[in-house]
Amino acid sequence: MATGRTHRPATRSRGIPEATVARLPLYLRALTALSERSVPTVSSEELAAAAGVNSAKLRKDFSYLGSYGTRGVGYDVEYLVYQISRELGLTQDWPVVIVGIGNLGAALANYGGFASRGFRVAALIDADPAMAGKPVAGMPVQHTDDLERIISDNGVSIGVIATPAGAAQQVCDRLVAAGVTSILNFAPTVLSVPDGVDVRKVDLSIELQILAFHEQRKAGEDAATDDGAPAPAVAKDHRKGPDGDVPAVMPA
Numbered sequence: 001m002a003t004g005r006t007h008r009p010a011t012r013s014r015g016i017p018e019a020t021v022a023r024l025p026l027y028l029r030a031l032t033a034l035s036e037r038s039v040p041t042v043s044s045e046e047l048a049a050a051a052g053v054n055s056a057k058l059r060k061d062f063s064y065l066g067s068y069g070t071r072g073v074g075y076d077v078e079y080l081v082y083q084i085s086r087e088l089g090l091t092q093d094w095p096v097v098i099v100g101i102g103n104l105g106a107a108l109a110n111y112g113g114f115a116s117r118g119f120r121v122a123a124l125i126d127a128d129p130a131m132a133g134k135p136v137a138g139m140p141v142q143h144t145d146d147l148e149r150i151i152s153d154n155g156v157s158i159g160v161i162a163t164p165a166g167a168a169q170q171v172c173d174r175l176v177a178a179g180v181t182s183i184l185n186f187a188p189t190v191l192s193v194p195d196g197v198d199v200r201k202v203d204l205s206i207e208l209q210i211l212a213f214h215e216q217r218k219a220g221e222d223a224a225t226d227d228g229a230p231a232p233a234v235a236k237d238h239r240k241g242p243d244g245d246v247p248a249v250m251p252a
């Protein structure tokens, strides 16, 4: 198996920069909320505020989609939901397998947000023979012995890894060999995958560590202000909203 992570070009084949692709789910989330409230149109400023993005950036992003809105009216909410969903590949159903059905895997399996966003949990897989056949989120857990067959039978291209770190690479290798080409990794380890396989990593503890860093710096600034001394010469970085935030899901 080749090692090293996939290196993606900054621009995808259809000419949409990766940074724009990363913001499309933010727009989609804001637009879906507007759609649920039956709001027909939205201005770039309103949508940018709802998505936590600057409005010039939003207009530039939408120009890649060929969506320019109508002056004085704004963007058609339903049409944008459709356009962005299509761009993200969400107008088709994506079967997903979750491997490692412990605390986290079971919580993910029970999360209703996958299905509503076009991701169908096709199978739950675990190495513990005692779990085989046990229902979690209404589906029987299947044993890892059947992993390859499950991937093939369900045409799965996206795998979620929620095993202990020590098992993650081996699980990843089996998923990839079976045909999975996108992996969402929750295990705290760096995975090696061949070219053509995308890995995204979620690590909530890293997010908390970044918040801890900011808390520590704020406390330092407050202490300096309290005793009359000048605040430390660090750049203030009170970034608000997803535009400036470090995403909870990051490239591996």
Ligand SMILES: NC(=O)c1ccc[n+]([C@@H]2O[C@H](COP(=O)([O-])OP(=O)(O)OC[C@H]3O[C@@H](n4cnc5c(N)ncnc54)[C@H](O)[C@@H]3O)[C@@H](O)[C@H]2O)c1
Residues within 6 Å of the ligand: 099, 100, 101, 102, 103, 104, 105, 125, 126, 127, 128, 144, 162, 163, 164, 165, 167, 170, 171, 185, 186, 187, 188, 202, 203, 204, 205
């Ligand atoms: N990314 C995050 O923010 C985040 C948050 C919580 C937990 N985690 C990580 O998620 C993983 C799971 O955490 P948990 O609390 O659910 O652990 P857990 O011990 O409850 O569950 C792990 C499950 O994986 C199964 N497993 C072990 N080896 C396997 C293999 N080779 N193939 C298939 N299944 C296998 C076990 O039988 C068990 O059911 C850990 O790596 C943990 O560090 C990440």
